[in-house]
Amino acid sequence: MHDLRGLPDGRELHYPAEDLVVVSGLPGSGKSTLIRRAAAGVGRVDSHDVRAEYARRLPCWLPYPVYRPLVRAAHFWRLRRAVRGGGPLVVHDCGAQRWVRSWLGREARRQGRELHLLLLDVDPESAVCGQLARGRTVPAAAFARHRAGWRRLLAQVQGAAETGRGLPGGAVSAVLLDRPAARASPPLRFG
Numbered sequence: 001m002h003d004l005r006g007l008p009d010g011r012e013l014h015y016p017a018e019d020l021v022v023v024s025g026l027p028g029s030g031k032s033t034l035i036r037r038a039a040a041g042v043g044r045v046d047s048h049d050v051r052a053e054y055a056r057r058l059p060c061w062l063p064y065p066v067y068r069p070l071v072r073a074a075h076f077w078r079l080r081r082a083v084r085g086g087g088p089l090v091v092h093d094c095g096a097q098r099w100v101r102s103w104l105g106r107e108a109r110r111q112g113r114e115l116h117l118l119l120l121d122v123d124p125e126s127a128v129c130g131q132l133a134r135g136r137t138v139p140a141a142a143f144a145r146h147r148a149g150w151r152r153l154l155a156q157v158q159g160a161a162e163t164g165r166g167l168p169g170g171a172v173s174a175v176l177l178d179r180p181a182a183r184a185s186p187p188l189r190f191g
Helices: 032-036 049-058 064-084 098-110 124-134 141-161 179-184
Strands: 020-025 044-047 089-093 115-120 175-178
Touching: 020 032, 020 141, 032 089, 032 115, 044 064, 044 175, 049 064, 064 098, 089 098, 089 175, 098 141, 098 179, 115 141, 124 141, 141 175, 175 179
Parallel strands: 020 089, 020 115, 044 089, 115 175
Antiparallel strands: none
16 A cells, blocks of 8 residues: 555556556545546546436436436446456546445456555545535435445555555555645556
8 A cells, every 4th residue: 555645746656557446535535537637548437427428418407316327327337348348447436335346356357457446535524625616516415425435445445554454355556645646646657
């Protein structure tokens, strides 16, 4: 595990050519922004891209909770197709669904690839400000679930670093970033 929080000096992050990088953090922490900026020219799967596509196609009066199941199904279908397609891949992960990281780790190992975690550690208050800034907030109950899942994931990663246990999802590396470190980091490099 590499803790780069508080080190906004623009360290490059290098990964093997065919590997998967999972970007996790609270809603509003800046995962999508980081992925768009840092994963240019690399395969990426972000649930927000799917949501935006559905929002453009469906009537504006239709509330998101009505079509959320379609967005999730389409996102996981795209994720499955992208993982099986090979090549470097960066994946948006809310951090609350352990089964997604476990599945990604199994698929990566099956293909002879490795899974890496890139964790964007932003305090809940700043994450809520990020939600307000993007104009899309998460209901309080859902945000509480995300917070619990995030705390669990962060504790597992930190515990693995202290004890030498394996990382969640069978990941081989984890990098912790805060917002300044994420802003200062150059694009991810694969190969």
